[in-house]
Amino acid sequence: MSRDLELRVAGEAAEAPEGWTVGWIDRAGGVARLSDGSRSLLAVVEGSGSSWTVMLRGRRISVTVRTWRERVLADAESGATLHDGPIEIRATLPGLVVALALAEGAEVAEGDALLTIEAMKMQNEVRAPRAGRVASMAVTPGQTVATGALLLRLE
């Protein structure tokens, strides 16, 4: 069945290279040896279903491996969830909210600083991905946030 699987890397269609083979070193742990007969590399693969992550030469590469049915259903889903509503800004790293650059109701341009999160003792500014108005602030200074936590809504 593997020949029928659709492969995508970073959103682009990808093909397995000719002449390379996979040998498992630790199948449960996802550690494998890739070889073309004259050279070899170690890599790790982790994931499930259609969503996989490969660590190769120290770089994390996301791969989508989909059956024909999954592709059609996923396309249907993305069509169903398109909307023009407000966007949610979420934390991309865990840390401590140290400062809000703006209050609710503020108009922002793309790239404007919204708030600052301190993580690993570094100050990281969260910036507006597009222009809009701060509809609501979900955090206050001093609050610890996890990755994915809602920070604010932009409309």
Add this chain to the structure above:
Amino acid sequence: MHKDSSPQRPPFRRLLIANRGEIAVRIVRACRELGIESVAVYSEADTDAMHVAVADLAVAIGPRAASDSYLSIPAVIAAARQTGAQAVHPGYGFLSENAAFARAVEEAGLAWIGPPPATQEALGNKLAARRSVTDAGVPVVPGLLVALEDGELPDLSSIGYPAMLKAAAGGGGRGMRRISRPEELPSAVESARREALSAFGDGTLYVERLISPARHIEVQLLGDRHGNLAVLGERDCSVQRRHQKLVEETPSPAVTPEVRRALFDSARRVAATVEFHNAATVEFLLDGEGNHYFLEMNTRLQVEHGITELVTGIDIVAWQIRIAAGEPLPAELLDPEPRGHAVEVRIYAEDPYAGFRPVAGAVTAWRLPGGPGVRIDHAVTPGAALAPEYDPLLAKVMVHAADRPAALARLRRALDEMVVGGLQTDLGFHRWLVDEPGFAAGDYHTGLIPELWGESGPPVDPLDASLAALLAREARAARSGSDGSDGSNGAADLAGRVAPDRAWARLAREEARR
């Protein structure tokens, strides 16, 4: 005679390590080799940490937040008293350069493994240190010798742009900002002050001219309590992101014998401005003409001490402990002849393809390189979530070989042997660096990362993308084979999220067309 011949009897019976992670493990190892019982301290985040597992004793000192555990002077002193420790090693970071802690250790009747508290005070303030080493005839980076007052914006016309804003209590790149134009000053002062205040509890700032291009060179010192001072060579720490070191090597490819003599002379002069013993590092910038400028003296063990140990054969951590117990440095240690070349790369839990941002998660697969000339210092427990409260350093990969080309070949080989799963690390950056022509030639400076790597490094190599696709496909096929499902009826999962009739209708249409 071997330089590290063991002392006749252990310098101390029991020693407390006021740190965590790889450096705590490193100090436990030195203790074991010296016949000293080691005491680990740990926060609630570190119950299962490696440094706790390898130490002879371990004491819980508080909650996850470092301010209430690893930075709590009363908690650490209480742990030392409770376990009957005779000495305290602070490692690096945390309380290692905190003179109040060093004093508290000595007042509790324990041996402090580091330079005297008064020395730490004198040199801990970078601005005061600039003033005193200038008096000792050591060149410093041109700039202000006075602090910026709160709310005051300095006139930088005499210094010129670009300039560097720095924290007087600083270190580790925190509270530092580059200022290219006068307009950038107000916001830079504000954010640098906030960062310095949060990191060091002191928002005092000063300004220096930016020396660029420059190499970041540091000199390792080891002094005993009898007036002997050993200069253990230099380290080149020019590969930096956010003004923080990522790669170090010794000797520096930029340092000629003449420059080395001048650097060592300045380092000795800096040490002579204070009452110095134990281990410290004097940091300098080196410009393109071979001029050096004093930056600061770190009165503690450095992260990168291991490469100096590799080329000198001297166990710096063991000697820190022996010196604290009063042992003199033997004559053959005072003028060591380094052998070969050593390089360290730091593996951090951060994403070099996204501006070296810290990443959260757990290491899954974890295979470490080995073989000739490879030393790994780490404290990773695979499967355990990284604590975001602490430094994201995962491992230090160090290599040692006869010369620089052999050391780089060994580093390339070691990095190819290393496997880290679960989260993005700096490993891919280091693998790129080994083959970067300027680095390979030894011709690089502190601008290497911003100028040659940038925010996201090179795009994914097309072969790597297709190899990743191959491996993911085989992984899915292997998974399907083992659990009997071919994973193709994902519609069941999707049904909850997509209007089912719509999804199935679409599937039916596509099916009909097939």
